[in-house]
Amino acid sequence: MAGPMKMRATLGGGGTAGSYTDVRVLMTHPMTTAQSNQPLHFIQNITVRQNGKAVVEAQISQAVSRNPVFTFRIKGGAKGDKIEVSWLDNKGETNKIETAVA
Amino acid sequence: MNILRRTLVGAAAFLLLKPFAALAAAWNKDAFAAKTPQDALKGIGAGEAAASKDLVIDAPQIAENGAVVPIEISSAIAGTTSIAVIIEKNPFPLAAQFDFENGALPYVKLNVKMNETSDVRAVATAGGRRYAATKEIKVTIGGCGG
Numbered sequence: 001m002a003g004p005m006k007m008r009a010t011l012g013g014g015g016t017a018g019s020y021t022d023v024r025v026l027m028t029h030p031m032t033t034a035q036s037n038q039p040l041h042f043i044q045n046i047t048v049r050q051n052g053k054a055v056v057e058a059q060i061s062q063a064v065s066r067n068p069v070f071t072f073r074i075k076g077g078a079k080g081d082k083i084e085v086s087w088l089d090n091k092g093e094t095n096k097i098e099t100a101v102a
Numbered sequence: 103m104n105i106l107r108r109t110l111v112g113a114a115a116f117l118l119l120k121p122f123a124a125l126a127a128a129w130n131k132d133a134f135a136a137k138t139p140q141d142a143l144k145g146i147g148a149g150e151a152a153a154s155k156d157l158v159i160d161a162p163q164i165a166e167n168g169a170v171v172p173i174e175i176s177s178a179i180a181g182t183t184s185i186a187v188i189i190e191k192n193p194f195p196l197a198a199q200f201d202f203e204n205g206a207l208p209y210v211k212l213n214v215k216m217n218e219t220s221d222v223r224a225v226a227t228a229g230g231r232r233y234a235a236t237k238e239i240k241v242t243i244g245g246c247g248g
Contacts, residue, residue, distance in 0.1 A: 020207055033215070035193060044129045048206070055206035061134045063189060063197035063215050065170045065245075071211035 002089065003028030005097040009083040012073075021077030021101055023048060025085045026069045033062040042090055048072050049084040077101055133196050139188050139223065142196040146186050148225045151232035154179060159224050159237040165216065169245030174211040177226045177233075182208035184227040191220035215245040 005027050012022040025048075032038040040062065048056040056072050074083075079101055086096035133145025143149055160174040175185055185208055186199040197214050208226065216222075219240045226233045 033193075035217075050204070053204050055202070055204045056210075057201045057203070058198060058210075059129050059134070060198040060212075061194060061196060063192055063194065065213035065215055069213055071174075071209075073207040073209045075205040075207055 002030070002093050002095060005085070005095055007083070007085060007097045007099050009081070009099050009101045011077060011079065011101060019076060021050070021074040021081065021083070023072045023074065023083055023085070024069070025072075025097070026067065027087055027095070028067055029087075029089065031062060031064055031066045031068065040090065043068065043087045044090055045088040046070070047086050048074075049082075049086075050074050050077065051082050052084075130196075130199065133199075134194060136196060137194065139190045139195045142188050142194075143225065145196065146199060146225070148186070148227070148232040148234075151225050151234035154226070154233035154235060157185075157224055157226050157233050157235040159222060159235050161222065161237055161239055163238075164240045164242065166242045167245060168216040168218070168241040168243055170213045171216050171239060171241070171245070172211065172213050173222060173239075175209070175224045177208035177228070179208075179226055179228045179233055182226050182228045185210060186225045187212070187214065188223040188225065189214060189216055189220055190223060192217050216241045217244045 007025040009023045013020045029043055030041055032041045034040055042062040046058040055074050081101040084098040088094045136142040136145050156178040158176050165171040184201045187197040188195045189197050200210050202208050221236050221238050223236045
């Protein structure tokens, strides 16, 4: 079943590419497909927020692996910025996690 | 009397339904249900996309386990607002679409399932135009049964 999430947000980059906030998030979710013998159960929507403002909105399908891990990058950012990631699946279940940029 | 009742019932139904409508975020059902890459591309409004070297797919050439294939996509195309991932030979080719706003960089790393060896196509949107990049990933063991 859908379970806890883990997230790490750090400052990265520098140099010519400029600095960015690196967000790595893990969602515990079965992500079952229509091909398996289990009921179709997968995350459909993911939203990443930086200090309350949406920065990434994702729509995903059953083709994303079980217990999905994503990396996102946000330009600039500072220590202490609040990063929130939430998801919504095809059964209406939802979860979210918030962390401060380290 | 009847009209009043109908209006009241209608109003009540509207109030009841509205919170659910607000909860259901946008999910492009038609594009995700498409069974060919062409239909998936049409579903996301990207029937024609120009090949671009500034859109880079970083992924292993050979993925032993099709259940977890790491794919990293980044776009150096100025003004990229969206990246879609299409796995051409999957039963439902469209795997994901990411919309970037408010300072998010057009970059994403994710793990996908692949049924068999296939071209993986990234489609970026920048300034209303579409750009594409393709990379073949060989799969030893398919991963769509999980």
